[in-house]
Amino acid sequence: MGNEMEHLFVGVDGCHAGWIVATIYENSLINWEIFPSFKHIWSKFEEPPLQASRIFIDIPIGLVTKGSLPRLCDQQARKALGRPRSSSIFSPPCRNALFAKDYAHANLINRKYTKKGLSIQAWNISSKILEINNFLHQNLLINRILWESHPEVCFWALNKKQRMIYNKKTKAGFIERKSLLVNFMEINDFFIEADLSFNKFSPQQAQKDDYLDAWVLALTATGRGGVLRTFPDPPTFDDYNIPQRIAYLEVS
Numbered sequence: 001m002g003n004e005m006e007h008l009f010v011g012v013d014g015c016h017a018g019w020i021v022a023t024i025y026e027n028s029l030i031n032w033e034i035f036p037s038f039k040h041i042w043s044k045f046e047e048p049p050l051q052a053s054r055i056f057i058d059i060p061i062g063l064v065t066k067g068s069l070p071r072l073c074d075q076q077a078r079k080a081l082g083r084p085r086s087s088s089i090f091s092p093p094c095r096n097a098l099f100a101k102d103y104a105h106a107n108l109i110n111r112k113y114t115k116k117g118l119s120i121q122a123w124n125i126s127s128k129i130l131e132i133n134n135f136l137h138q139n140l141l142i143n144r145i146l147w148e149s150h151p152e153v154c155f156w157a158l159n160k161k162q163r164m165i166y167n168k169k170t171k172a173g174f175i176e177r178k179s180l181l182v183n184f185m186e187i188n189d190f191f192i193e194a195d196l197s198f199n200k201f202s203p204q205q206a207q208k209d210d211y212l213d214a215w216v217l218a219l220t221a222t223g224r225g226g227v228l229r230t231f232p233d234p235p236t237f238d239d240y241n242i243p244q245r246i247a248y249l250e251v252s
Helices: 038-045 072-081 095-099 103-114 120-124 126-138 140-144 151-158 171-187 208-222
Strands: 008-015 018-025 028-035 052-057 146-148 227-237 243-250
Touching: 008 038, 008 208, 018 038, 018 208, 028 038, 028 208, 038 052, 038 126, 052 208, 072 151, 072 227, 072 243, 095 103, 095 126, 103 120, 120 126, 126 140, 146 243, 151 171, 151 208, 151 243, 171 208, 208 243
Parallel strands: 008 052, 052 146
Antiparallel strands: 008 018, 018 028, 227 243
C-alpha cells in the first residue's frame, strides 16, 4: 500500500439538503454523509485525525469577472464529453451576477459583464457557487486541497475516455455508473465498506445519483489507478488567483 492511500479523500456534490459527501480512507469507501454547508465539511476534514489530503467538489471554482470568453476548463470538458453529456457542464454566473436578488436580475448582470445570458441551471446553483468561492477567498491555502471536478468528466475518464451512454437519472444510467465504480475499485484493490443500498437519506435529502456523483469524485481524488489531470493543463486563474480547472483521473 502506497503512503498516499493511507490518507483520506473526499468527494462533495450538491444535494437537496446541502452537500452529500463520500469518503475513501485506507483503500476503502467508508461512508456517505450530508452537511448543511461547506463550512461544516471543512470543520470535519481540516485537521487530524480526519484531515483530508484532497477534496474534489462538483461546483465551479474560479469565476469570470468580465469578458465574453467562457472558462477554458468548461470548454475543454464539454468538448471531451461530446453530446449529450456535454450539456451537464454549463457556464457559471460571472462573479457580480451571484449577488443578484433573482434570476431575471442575474441574467441582466451576466449579459452586462459577459455579453451572454445565464442558464436557469447555473442560477439554481448560484448560492452554492457563492458559498464555495467566498470560502476560498477567506481561506486561500485551501486551494491546495480543494479541487473542482465534475462527475460526468470523472466517469468519462474512468471509462477510458468514453462517455456514459445513459442519462444518470434513468435506471440504466444508475446501473451503468455504479458498475463502473465497483469494477474500477475491484481492479485497483479498493474495498467497499459503505452500505450500497443508497437509502441512507430520504429522496428529499439526496437522490440516488447524488451518492454516485460524490463517490466518483472521492475515487478520482485518490489518484489511484491513473494520473490526475486537469482541463486545462496547466490551469488558468481568475482575477483572485484562484485556479480554474476541472480535474479527472487519466487511466491506462
